[in-house]
Amino acid sequence: MAYHHLLHDLRVTVIAGVAAASVGFASSALAEPIPNKTLVYCSEGSPAGFDSAQFTTSVDYSASALPVYDRLVEFVRGGTTVEPGLAEKWDVSPDGKVYTFHLRHGVKFHTTAYFKPTRDFDADDVVFTFERMLDPDQPFRKAYPVPFPRFVDMGLNKLIVKVEKVDPYTVRFMLSAPNAPFIQNMAMAYASILSAEYAGQLLKAGRAADINQKPVGTGPFVFHSYMKDATIRYDGNPDYWKKGDVKISKLIFSITPDAAVRVQKLKQNECQVMSYPRPADIATLKADPDIAMPSQPGFNLGYLAYNVEHKPLGNVDVRRALDMSIDKQAIISSVYQGAGQAAFAPMAPAQWSYDKNLKAAPYDPAKAKALLAKAGLPNGFDITLWAMPVQRPYNPNARLMAEMIQSDWAKIGVRAKIVTYEWGEYLKRAHAGEHDAMLIGWTGNNGDPDNWLGTLLGCEAAKGDNDSRWCYKPYDDLIQKGRTTLGQDARTKIYVQAQQIFAEQLPFSPIANSTVYQPVRTNVVDMRIEPLGYVRFDGVSVK
Known part of the structure; x- marks a missing residue:
C-alpha cells in the first residue's frame, strides 16, 4: 500500500x-x-x-x-x-x-x-x-x-x-x-x-x-x-x-x-471491511491471518472545545487553567492505548504550515488553581462536559476521556457534569451553542490549512463547526489574508502566526492526533x- x-x-x-x-x-x-x-x-x-x-x-x-x-x-x-x-x-x-x-x-x-x-x-x-x-x-x-x-x-x-x-x-x-x-x-x-x-x-x-x-x-x-x-x-x-x-x-x-460486533462480523466474513477498531481490538485483529491491518498517521485532531460565549469560559485564564489541569499523557495512554500522539496545534502534523514549535503548557494543577483564583474563582465553578456517543478516529472512547477530565478538574475545584446525546442531536445542539465544554475532533476535509484554521476557529464558522464560538479579530484577519494570498511559502508564514495566536488564546485544548487503522x-x-x-x-x- x-x-x-x-x-x-x-x-x-x-x-x-x-x-x-x-x-x-x-x-x-x-x-x-x-x-x-x-x-x-x-x-x-x-x-x-x-x-x-x-x-x-x-x-x-x-x-x-x-x-x-x-x-x-x-x-x-x-x-x-x-x-x-x-x-x-x-x-x-x-x-x-x-x-x-x-x-x-x-x-x-x-x-x-x-x-x-x-x-x-x-x-x-x-x-x-x-x-x-x-x-x-x-x-x-x-x-x-x-x-x-x-x-x-x-x-x-x-x-x-x-x-x-x-x-x-x-x-x-x-x-x-x-x-x-x-x-x-x-x-x-x-x-x-x-x-x-x-x-x-x-x-x-x-x-x-x-x-x-x-x-x-x-x-x-x-x-x-x-x-x-x-x-x-x-x-x-x-x-x-x-x-x-x-x-x-x-x-x-x-x-x-458497536465496535466489538464489527470485529466479530469481520472475523466471520459477514463483512469484508470495517470502520474504526477500538485500540483494545487492534492486537486481536492483527493476529488473524485472514485480516490485513494497514495503518498510517491520522490526518486528524481530537480536542476539547470551550464555548467562549458561556461564562467563565470567555476568560483566557480560565481556559488555560482547565487545559493545564488535564493530564493529557494519561489520556493518551488509557484512551488511545499507544495509537495516538500528544497534540499541540489546531491541525494535524502532516498538514503543510503546521507549526512544529508550538508546545502545550505542562500539566500543573497547582498553577491551574492559582489561575482560577486570579480569575476570581478560588472555589472553582460548575460546568457541563459533553462526551460524544460515538467512536471516531480522533477519539476512540470519549466517555472514558470525559471521566478522566472530570476527575482532573475536580482536583482544582471545577465540578463537571458529563452530558451526552445521540450523535446527530449532539452535533445539532453543539451548533446551537448549548454546551459549556465538549469533546469533538476533526479529520481534514481537503488538505488545505484553511480547512482547519478557518473552519474550526474562524468568525464565519462561529455558528457552525467552530464549536468554541470564538471570533477573535487579530486571528480572523490572518485567516482572511491566508485565503487571498497565493503561494505556499507566503501562506505558511501567515498560518504560523495564526497558530501562535491560537496557542495564546486557547479556544480549545488539543488532546491527540491518532493513528488510523x-x-x-x-x-x-x-x-x-x-x-x-x-x-x-x-x-x-x-x-
Missing part, C-alpha cells in the same frame, strides 16, 4: 489544460461487465441523509457523496491532491477571480426505480447545484429549505459571486477575491453535483425533500435502498464514466455501531486509507 507519501503532498494541483484525463476510458458499449461480487462494509453509524450539501460528517460522506455522486474535481484515492472529475480541465484568470471549468461529455446520471434521465450531465446541473446553495430565492431551495453548513462555514456563500453557463459544457465561477484553497474546496462532499432534471421533477411533484432520501448522481454506485439503522444497498454503476473503476456489483453498508479481509484488493476520513469503494475489488 504505497500511498503513505500522498498524505504529505498537500499542494493544490491546478491542472489547467489537462485534456488527457479521459484517455483510456472505453465507451459504454465496449465496457466490461462489472464483476458479480458483493462487498459488505460494517459502518459505525447511520447517515443523516443522502443530500451531501446538508451534512458534515464522514458517516454521511461515506454513504452519499463518495458512492453516489461525483464533483467537478476529485481527490485522488488515498490522498489529498486534486485530479479532474466531472470537469476534465479548468483555467484560472490571471487575477485569480475567475475559474472556467470545461465539462466532461457523455457522463450519465443514474437510472433508478424512481428516476429515468433523458439527457447526459451538462452545465445546467452544475449551475443548479451551486445556485441552490447561493440563492435563498432559488425555487428548489424554497421548496426544501435546509442549511448548507460546510458551504457557509468556508465563506463560499460570500466568495462565489456568480456561477454561469457559458455553453452546455463550460461553466464559469466568478469570485469576489482570489481564493487559494478554492480548487481543494471544490473537491469536497458539499460540492457533489446533482441532477437538475431530477430536481425539476421532484419540484413539480411537490416532493423536493426526496432528494435527501432517494439520491441520483453520476458516481460509481447507484443507490438502491436504505433501511434506517440497518443497511444501505447500492448497485455498481454500469455506465460509470471512469471505466474499470467499478469492480463490485453490490455494495452493502451494514450499520453496526483500516481492518480489511485479505480477499479485498486495493482498499486505501483515506486521509480525509471517509471510505471509498471505487477501484476496490474482491478476490
Whole structure:
C-alpha cells in the first residue's frame, strides 16, 4: 500500500489544460461487465441523509457523496491532491477571480426505480447545484429549505459571486477575491453535483425533500435502498464514466455501531471491511491471518472545545487553567492505548504550515488553581462536559476521556457534569451553542490549512463547526489574508502566526492526533486509507 507519501503532498494541483484525463476510458458499449461480487462494509453509524450539501460528517460522506455522486474535481484515492472529475480541465484568470471549468461529455446520471434521465450531465446541473446553495430565492431551495453548513462555514456563500453557463459544457465561477484553497474546496462532499432534471421533477411533484432520501448522481454506485439503522444497498454503476473503476456489483453498508460486533462480523466474513477498531481490538485483529491491518498517521485532531460565549469560559485564564489541569499523557495512554500522539496545534502534523514549535503548557494543577483564583474563582465553578456517543478516529472512547477530565478538574475545584446525546442531536445542539465544554475532533476535509484554521476557529464558522464560538479579530484577519494570498511559502508564514495566536488564546485544548487503522479481509484488493476520513469503494475489488 504505497500511498503513505500522498498524505504529505498537500499542494493544490491546478491542472489547467489537462485534456488527457479521459484517455483510456472505453465507451459504454465496449465496457466490461462489472464483476458479480458483493462487498459488505460494517459502518459505525447511520447517515443523516443522502443530500451531501446538508451534512458534515464522514458517516454521511461515506454513504452519499463518495458512492453516489461525483464533483467537478476529485481527490485522488488515498490522498489529498486534486485530479479532474466531472470537469476534465479548468483555467484560472490571471487575477485569480475567475475559474472556467470545461465539462466532461457523455457522463450519465443514474437510472433508478424512481428516476429515468433523458439527457447526459451538462452545465445546467452544475449551475443548479451551486445556485441552490447561493440563492435563498432559488425555487428548489424554497421548496426544501435546509442549511448548507460546510458551504457557509468556508465563506463560499460570500466568495462565489456568480456561477454561469457559458455553453452546455463550460461553466464559469466568478469570485469576489482570489481564493487559494478554492480548487481543494471544490473537491469536497458539499460540492457533489446533482441532477437538475431530477430536481425539476421532484419540484413539480411537490416532493423536493426526496432528494435527501432517494439520491441520483453520476458516481460509481447507484443507490438502491436504505433501511434506517440497518443497511444501505447500492448497485455498481454500469455506465460509470471512469471505466474499470467499478469492480463490485453490490455494495452493502451494514450499520453496526458497536465496535466489538464489527470485529466479530469481520472475523466471520459477514463483512469484508470495517470502520474504526477500538485500540483494545487492534492486537486481536492483527493476529488473524485472514485480516490485513494497514495503518498510517491520522490526518486528524481530537480536542476539547470551550464555548467562549458561556461564562467563565470567555476568560483566557480560565481556559488555560482547565487545559493545564488535564493530564493529557494519561489520556493518551488509557484512551488511545499507544495509537495516538500528544497534540499541540489546531491541525494535524502532516498538514503543510503546521507549526512544529508550538508546545502545550505542562500539566500543573497547582498553577491551574492559582489561575482560577486570579480569575476570581478560588472555589472553582460548575460546568457541563459533553462526551460524544460515538467512536471516531480522533477519539476512540470519549466517555472514558470525559471521566478522566472530570476527575482532573475536580482536583482544582471545577465540578463537571458529563452530558451526552445521540450523535446527530449532539452535533445539532453543539451548533446551537448549548454546551459549556465538549469533546469533538476533526479529520481534514481537503488538505488545505484553511480547512482547519478557518473552519474550526474562524468568525464565519462561529455558528457552525467552530464549536468554541470564538471570533477573535487579530486571528480572523490572518485567516482572511491566508485565503487571498497565493503561494505556499507566503501562506505558511501567515498560518504560523495564526497558530501562535491560537496557542495564546486557547479556544480549545488539543488532546491527540491518532493513528488510523483500516481492518480489511485479505480477499479485498486495493482498499486505501483515506486521509480525509471517509471510505471509498471505487477501484476496490474482491478476490
